[in-house]
Amino acid sequence: MKKLSITALIFAFCLGMVSSAFAEEEVTCFESRKGASEVVKRDLQPGWPNVKCSPKTGAVLWWGDPFDGTVPMGDTPLLTHVPPGNAVVKPRSAKLAILPLCGTACHNGVIPPTLPKDKKPKAIPTMEGLLPDAKNLQHGRGRIWCLDCHHTTQRNKLVDNFGDPLSIDQPQLLCGKCHGDKMRDWRDGIHGKRIGEWASTGKKRWFTCTECHNPHNVQDGARNRGFIQLEPELPPQLPKGMKDAKHELVHGVH
Ligand code: HEC
Ligand code: HEC
Ligand code: HEC
Incomplete structure (x- = not known):
């Protein structure tokens, strides 16, 4: 009897060690694009996490606070039905290691000494590691190039149709100059994703x-879209007492 309880005690102790080891491990999961939208799981309040991560795909399944880490979206043409301050985004600059530096460290208007005279696709040997096949960029495949999107002299900025700089945090204004239809759909909540308050005038985070x-490989190879398919999650647990979800099949059918 005594022996058993000691074994149980040791077992319980080990279990405690294992679970505390798990609890201390840093969990990172991605919000939308793997490798470009990672968040670290933490508690907003004791027992209230900022995100719940899928153990299967490593994607975020739930947000404890949809506005965590967001800033006002900035001016977006015709986004008028949402009061100022209620349209928010997560700044991209926080996720980009290199771009914020591009304008100061290398391309400060001096280096490279000669700026390209046109936007014709060329190979860029110095950037091969970062962006393979710059000459045949997998976005437009020769029809658009770096300087259609990146500002010529301010390399830490994007560029609009008039050659004026745009913030990296407002890529929608860049994409919208060529994909105007998608930009309008996105603004109105038809394309992409928004989380936050349900009411049309409520506060929302636009992805x-x-x-x-x-932006550099939307047409990667045969996929043509740059999306990697994720395996679907398991269906949600049924409410207590419900054996299957067959009733859903007859919903609304008379
Ligand atoms: C369709 C528009 C577009 C084109 C064309 C384009 N870029 Fe970009 N680039 C972007 C955007 C937008 C970002 C910011 C990406 C983000 O928010 O994740 C970016 C980011 C970058 C970064 C920073 C990456 C980082 O992790 O910090 C570099 C470097 C870069 N681009 C270089 C280039 C080069 C070189 C070319 C030409 C071969 C090019 N880009 C073509 C839109 C473009
Ligand atoms: C200078 C114009 C230009 C800009 C700016 C631009 N694109 Fe494109 N984009 C193109 C062209 C051209 C194609 C190729 C369309 C085709 O082959 O039919 C394309 C293709 C795409 C595709 C592939 C699907 C399709 O329609 O074939 C996606 C997705 C896409 N772009 C997203 C973006 C995003 C996101 C941004 C902003 C980061 C952006 N684009 C900025 C011109 C642009
Ligand atoms: C929440 C993620 C998400 C956001 C945010 C998002 N998109 Fe998309 N986009 C998608 C998905 C998913 C598709 C469909 C891909 C497919 O058909 O394989 C798509 C498709 C597209 C296409 C190709 C559509 C076609 O008809 O072939 C373009 C162009 C595009 N998006 C541009 C944009 C632009 C511009 C923005 C920002 C204003 C944007 N997207 C924001 C997820 C997103």
């Missing part, structure tokens, strides 16, 4: 274009 699309 920005580059949180989902990699």
